[in-house]
Amino acid sequence: MAKIAYILLCHKDPDAVVKQAERLTTAGDYMSIHFDARADPAHFKQISAALKDNPNVTFAHRRIRCGWGEWSLVQATLYAVESAVEAFPRATHFYMLSGDCMAIKTAQYVHNFLDENDADFIESFDYFKSDWIKTGMKEERLIYRHFFNERSHKRQFYASMHLQQRLGLTRSIPADVDVQIGSQWWCLRRRTIEWVLDFTRQRRDVMRFFRTTWIPDETFFQTVVRHVVPEDEIRCRTLTFLLFSDYGMPVTFYDDHYDLLLGQDFLFARKISPEALDLKRRLGLLYAAKDVPFQISNEGTSLFKFLSGRGRIGRRFSTRFWETESTLGRNRELLIIICKKWHVAKRMLERIRQMTNVPAIEYLFNEEHSPLPDLGGIQTTLEKRTRHRRALMRMLFDYYETDRLIVCMDPGNLDLLEDFAGDRSITRMLEIQCNFTDEYLVGHAMRVGLAGEQTGAETIERLLPTIRNDMIFESDRIRDADFEHLGRIQESADLDDNARALAQFLSVPEDKAREIAEVDYLFAD
The missing domain is CATH 3.90.550 (Spore Coat Polysaccharide Biosynthesis Protein SpsA; Chain A)
Structure with a gap:
């Protein structure tokens, strides 16, 4: 032993x-x-x-x-x-x-x-290859000699390092040591x-x-x-x-x-x-x-990030210059379906594909493997797509040779929604509001790594209100953003109300919108 x-x-x-x-x-x-x-x-x-x-x-x-x-x-x-x-x-x-x-x-x-x-x-x-060091010195830790403590003798620490930098007094790492x-x-x-x-x-x-x-x-x-x-x-x-x-x-x-x-x-x-x-x-x-x-259950790390990161995920310090100065095109129309239950949005998108000729793309800013054409590499990672969002969208309009394009986005992507809403193009949004049962929330927690098969019932019970409130908060932020062209369909609403909102979103007659919206299994989990 x-x-x-x-x-x-x-x-x-x-x-x-x-x-x-x-x-x-x-x-x-x-x-x-x-x-x-x-x-x-x-x-x-x-x-x-x-x-x-x-x-x-x-x-x-x-x-x-x-x-x-x-x-x-x-x-x-x-x-x-x-x-x-x-x-x-x-x-x-x-x-x-x-x-x-x-x-x-x-x-x-x-x-x-x-x-x-x-x-x-x-x-x-x-x-050198890993990103274990997130901020601060990296190579400088090794190639310069450090004789002072940065915390207790900050002035001497940096003066010594800067002197070595000016004099070119770098040193080599032992050759046989990685x-x-x-x-x-x-x-x-x-x-x-x-x-x-x-x-x-x-x-x-x-x-x-x-x-x-x-x-x-x-x-x-x-x-x-x-x-x-x-x-x-x-x-x-x-x-x-x-x-x-x-x-x-x-x-x-x-x-x-x-x-x-x-x-x-x-x-x-x-x-x-x-x-x-x-x-x-x-x-x-x-x-x-x-x-x-x-x-x-091993959900500790992801759970901590989730609970401490509300309100910060997806936010950026400033707009990139190529996004500030670019536009999708004044005469183009971007249609965005917003839904937390991705499978519901995908069903709606598939139904719209069947009933219209408008090109439609699923959660391209959330799913790495969302089907996209080859656009020269800008489409290869979520990080690239998000960073070059307007350029990506312009290329998609050009690729499909269309002035109307439908995409799906998560309610948590408020920064993307605000960016596209501020463009010179016409941006229409349709939020699909679903009911969230406890069973669905538990499944959601497992899918995103907040819980596992072995997570205790007490932990789940404490976690569910936080997840539910987080989803409500995301929807409220979208409502508070006061977007000009925002419609809403609800699982609890009647078919006529949902058809009217969908008709306005797609610019189609209400009878055609009703045909799209009346799918029995649309909201099924």
């Missing part, structure tokens, strides 16, 4: 550190602690005294002062790892933790998982840890290089593990569940996140709020439990 040596880096809350060490070692595992030398000395004495009689706990053989983004974090980790390797010869795995981490599975589950997966778990993406990047929270097998320690002793050139890089805790282990371990033995993921806000800050979990955390396909979570006393209590009891079944 797997026996884990937890590598704990911490700098505060001695009571929590002691509890964490006792909880994890009670299950037969080990812990090696590095307590930041910057922290209160009394706190370290308290931790040492409380754990001195625990044979499954050791301390880094050297304590150093740690700073965010500095090599000191990697060095502290190496000191703790070296002590763990020496103190715990029976340890099969080494798992990196912080003082804010807690297990979200039982010890039994954790051990079984590692027994069944003979691999190293560490995020390691190509530094720099990788990823989360610092890893779980590595003993053999891998021993290989990494051998590497640190043999490759002094690589060590010198990383000592003056910026934020090496995101690159050092990620790079070295890829260098010493075969690729097929690496799982490019972390076993610690963590989320980041739009501002790059870790999301904190509180008492009401218990069910959410248990449903994620991870072993630990970071970071748990110090005030989440009930969550800590429940997770502590859980770790010691036996034969607990877990329903893995």
Whole structure:
């Protein structure tokens, strides 16, 4: 059975550190602690005294002062790892933790998982080809030497880097090393840890290089593990569940996140709020439990993005110049069907195709594989279609040699609707308002990744009002936009009302519109 040596880096809350060490070692595992030398000395004495009689706990053989983004974090980790390797010869795995981490599975589950997966778990993406770094410095982290901390000595940090830039003092990355990047929270097998320690002793050139890089805790282990371990033995993921806000800050979990955390396909979570006393209590009891079944839904990341992203999705900072200065054509007519239930809009579109000669295209701004003609590459991705929306639409008008074109759009595409409504062409819109049953909303949540087959009923129950209100909000925003040519048909309205709205939208006689709208299965789910 797997026996884990937890590598704990911490700098505060001695009571929590002691509890964490006792909880994890009670299950037969080990812990090696590095307590930041910057922290209160009394706190370290308290931790040492409380754990001195625990044979499954050791301390880094050297304590150093740690700073965010500095090599000191990697060095502290190496000191703790070296002590763990020496103190715990029976340890099969080494798992990196912080003082804010807690297990979200039982010890039994954790051990079984590692027994069944003979691999190293560490995020390691190509530094230059991946988009792991969203904003800020990238190449500059590596090619310049960083002697100051950007957070505590910002002026000196940037002055040093700018001086190196002016003098052309760049440096090369070691030739045989492909720099990788990823989360610092890893779980590595003993053999891998021993290989990494051998590497640190043999490759002094690589060590010198990383000592003056910026934020090496995101690159050092990620790079070295890829260098010493075969690729097929690496799982490019972390076993610690963590989320980041739009501002790059870790999301904190509180008492009401218990069910959410248990449903994620991870072993630990970071970071748990110090005030989440009930969550800590429940997770502590859980770790010691036996034969607990877990329903893995794994919707945490998508659910967080959904709940925190309302009102921001699809919005842009400014209009591109080629869109501001372009037009679809003054005499052209763009007809837009707006509907949240895409299958309903597609049925309506197919019926219109059968009854008219107007070219019609499905959700071209929402579905990557929506059938489109070859327009020179502008149609290949959703990102290109959206960015060059007016150019794309002009090309479609030209391709079909028509002055009338029908497309489908999601109610969430308000920015697109506003853009086309502001064009010199005539833009007519028809919103199809459907009824949303709980069953449909559950299916919608699963289709978009907010829930899975194993998502608990309590989570679904809390999620449904949010999804329903979000759909109502999107419809209200369309109504509030006060578009000049906006009609509406409703599932709950009678056929005559819907036929009149459809006739006005298509500019066809009402009897023909009635023939289009009277399809029995139009609103069926």
